[in-house]
Amino acid sequence: MDCATYIEKYLSAHVDGELSAAELREAEEHLAGCVNCRARFAEERAVKALLRERAAMRKTPAIVRGSILAALDAVDAAGASKSGTRGSDRSAGADRAPWYSIRRARMWAPVAIAAAAVFVFVILHGVGGPPPAQAIPPFDVAIQHYDTFAQRFEPNVKSTLPADLSDAYIDHNLPGFLWNFRPVGYKLMGGRIDRLADGTSVAYTFYRGDMGTILCTYMKSHGLQPPDGEMQEVGIHHYYEYKGYSICLSYPPRGGFICILVSKRPMKEFIEDIATCES
Template identity: 25%
Template sequence: MTCDEYQDLVAAHVDGHLNPTEMQAVHTHLQSCVACRERFAEEQEFHLAFAARRVLLTPPPSVMAKLHNALTRESSLLPSWRQRLVAHRVSLFSFFFARRLATAVVVTALILAFWWFPTTTPDLFASAVKQYELATTDQFVFTYVVRDPRKLEQSFNDSGQLDFTTHVLDFRPFGYRIRGGHIVRFNGHPTAVTIYRGPEADIVCLRQRGALPPLPPGALRIGRDLVYTYEQYTVLVIQESDLFCMLVSRLPRDVFLRSFGYRS
């Protein structure tokens, strides 16, 4: 595979839409091409940033006023539309098409308003879960295929890509083996990602420098750690002195906690 050929596939690669033959060719190419690995990392960062934003958007009052006025005008025109439908015997299909078109216009206006007036906050859990999905569906390109925790830790710290000294957790006593690791930009900051293969489910660990941003309510606090159930995932959040760590798994919360000696 050439760089030009990968350029045509990078979007499908990030979205997870490559077939097995394409995925094998991509993996082989990225192992030896630094430029394409960097391109993939850039595309993945944009994809994660887009996916990590909650739809908790409040459009400006002017946009809401225009939308309200447009809906009011549309509502006032409905009787005349019905009269015209009767007078000209317009088909029922055309009526439903017009309504769907009006709905599409309103939805498009909302999307454009949200796009041009972003007041979203990054969702840590959505980004972490996206990393889990990429890693466990073979859409993740491991920069470091290292099984030993200390060797992977050294590879991370020698990479020059992190703004902190990381530590790789050793879960072998609990039955989890490292598959590999990678460094991504997560909410604009370099993040060390380690993937573990376990007897029942994989675990993805993300470590980043700094304090945790505000988190949503609903956590189970165990000592200094926080445990969330996010959709069908369990997320364990650990705040250390100058960095935080997130562990993501599909295991049920109680099973996940017992696996590592926690008492819920």
């Protein structure tokens, strides 16, 4: 399968989950070897997720509801006036059918305009600024601590040696893997082990460099699957722009946990930093 065939015949149905088993197998085989189509797939999925979110039922603003009601009142008043001036020599049966058709046409014209106003309001409301990010609690936990640590980081693991941090994390039933961001100019500042509201342990490892800061958060996944809206997927890493932050969501080899890397670095440079550290 070539790219043109995939994009024209498969892409939309692939995103919507409407491919047959055989078609899905062909599509997945193509995506496995085509970075361009993987990017198109991610873009299409992100757009459709945004449309689903923005098309949610919204309460019509009072000003728009007032316009619709005023239009309906005007139609009713015009209809009453028109029917009152009709000659009594016409029979009710002869008059009713054509008036009904005319009244429907006249009624739906202003109502359609008012409805269009509602539609325009919702669309403009949606694109007037960036759409609000769908709440993802683990991301919110990570960025909240990132902001705090960027101002002042107070480690509670006494050592800053990677081996000692790893042992401390493992002792608290957390993954012992530590990122080494030294090749891209970040210094390991230390680690913290805290507890979340549900009582589970969480580990924070903080890095600082000339280009900014990075926070690594380890916590239980609680069944979290990669949310929609990712910018890019590279192996086990899922990249997101979330509330102004660059985020990498990964699943460590030790099951049941997630690793969330948070930074203010532009996404392209953030991905390059992570790739450099893994190479």
